[in-house]
Amino acid sequence: MLPPTSLGRRLLQGSGLLSVSAAGRDAALIILTRSCRMFAYGASSLVLALFFAALGFPDARIGAFMTLTLLGDVALSLALSLIADRAGRRRTLLFGSALMVVSGAVFALCENFWVLLAAAVVGVISATGGDFGPFRAIEESMLAELTGPDTRADVLVWYVTLASLATAIGTEASGRIVEALRARDGWTLLSAYHGVFGLYVVAGVVNMACAAMLSARCELRWSGEGERGQGPETEPLLRGDAENGDGKEEPKSRRSWAARISPETLTVVGPLVFLLMLDSYSDGMTSFSLTTYFMDTKFRLSKSALGDIISASYLLASLSNIFAGPLARSIGLVRTMVFTHVPSSMAVLLFPLAPSVPLMVALLLVRLGLNNMDQGPRAALIAAVVRPAERTAVLGIISMLRTLASAAGPTMTGLLAGGDRFWIAFVVAGALRLVYDFGLFIMFLNVKLYKHEKQEESEAQQA
Incomplete structure (x- = not known):
C-alpha cells in the first residue's frame, strides 16, 4: 500500500487510476x-x-x-x-x-x-x-x-x-x-x-x-427491492414510476418495459442533443477516411506515409484522453469539453488552407490529439443532468441520433468534392463544430449538476 503522501499515490490520483480502483x-x-x-x-x-x-x-x-x-x-x-x-x-x-x-x-x-x-x-x-x-x-x-x-x-x-x-x-x-x-x-x-x-x-x-x-x-435499484448498495447511485429511483401515491411499490405488471423520459429531462437534454448532432454531422463531413483522401489528392502522399501519419494521430488521441479526467476535476466538465474541442475545431477549419505537408500534418495532429478529450466528460455531464433511472435510455437515444447525423455528413462532402470544392467541407465542418463548442459553453456552463443524486441522497437520509 502506498503512503498517503507518496509520489506514486499522487500520480495515481492525478491520473484517475485511484478512482478506477475505488x-x-x-x-x-x-x-x-x-x-x-x-x-x-x-x-x-x-x-x-x-x-x-x-x-x-x-x-x-x-x-x-x-x-x-x-x-x-x-x-x-x-x-x-x-x-x-x-x-x-x-x-x-x-x-x-x-x-x-x-x-x-x-x-x-x-x-x-x-x-x-x-x-x-x-x-x-x-x-x-x-x-x-x-x-x-x-x-x-x-x-x-x-x-x-x-x-x-x-x-x-x-x-x-x-x-x-x-x-x-x-x-x-x-x-x-x-x-x-x-x-x-x-x-x-x-x-x-x-x-x-x-x-x-x-x-x-x-x-x-x-x-x-x-x-x-x-443494476438500477427500484423501490422496494431490499438492500440498495452503497452511495447515492444505488438509491431507489423514479419513485413516481415505481411507487403509488401511498408510498407502496407498484405491481411489476403495471411497469412499462420501455424507459420513460420525463419532461424535465427533455427540457435539459433537448438542446444538448441538437448540439451533439451538429458536432457529429460535422465529424461525418470530415471523417478520417475523407481526411486522408483529401491529403492524398492535394499532396499525393505515399500510402506508407499516410499510414504513419494516421497511426501517430491515433496514438496521440489515445494518450491525450488520459489528461481529460484531471482537467475535468480542475476546471469542470463543460469547460474541459469546450476548451479542448475549440482548438480541434479550429484545426479542422484551417486544414484545407495549409500550404505544405508539415503544416497540414501539424493541424491533423492538433485535431485528432484533442478531438476525443470531451468523450469522458460528455458522458459524465449527461449522467449529471439526467435522472439515474433515465440514463440508459437517454444515452441510447443520443447515440442513435449522433450516429444518424454522422452518417449524413459524407453525402454533403461527396457533393462538394464532386464539384471540385472539397476544401469547403472542412471549412463548413469547422464552423459547425465551433457553433457546437460555443453553444455548449453558453447553454450548459451554469446548469446545476448532480441535483437528482443529491435529492435522492437527502431522501434516503430522511428515511
Missing part, C-alpha cells in the same frame, strides 16, 4: 469488456471491405452492406437501451454479446452475401470500427451507477482511453495476423480474413464471460 471489480470488468470488444471492432473493420472484395462482391453491394449494417446496429442499440433497465442490464449485455458471437461465427464460416448481410443487420458487426452496437449506452449507465460525482469523470475517461488504444492495437494486429496466416501452408487470403473473424468470436465469448461476472450493483 469503483471496484465491476467497473474493471466493464472497461475490460469494452476494450476487448473495440479490439475486435478495430480488427474486423480493417478487413471487412477487403473480405467482400476477395469474395467478388460488387461495390454497390458492399456500400449497401455498410449502410444496412449501420442502421441495424443503431436500431438494435436503441431497442435494447430502452428496455435494459427493466429487463436487466447484465442480461441485456449478455444477450448483445451472444449476438456478437453468432455474427462473428457466421463471418468466420460463411461466404454467402445474404447470409452475411442478415448476420450483420440482426447481429452485431462493426462496419466502421465504431461502437454503434447495443453496449456503450448500457455500460456508461452502469459506470455512472458504480461511481459518484467525484470519481465518475475519471472512470469514464479511462473507459474511453483504453477502448481507443484497443481499437488502434486491433487495427494494427489485424493486418499482421492476415499476413502471418497467409504465410502458412494451406492458407489463402480469403481464409486469413475468415481467421480474423474467428478472433471476433473469441472477443464475444470474453464479453459474455465478463457480463456474467458482473454483480447486482450494476
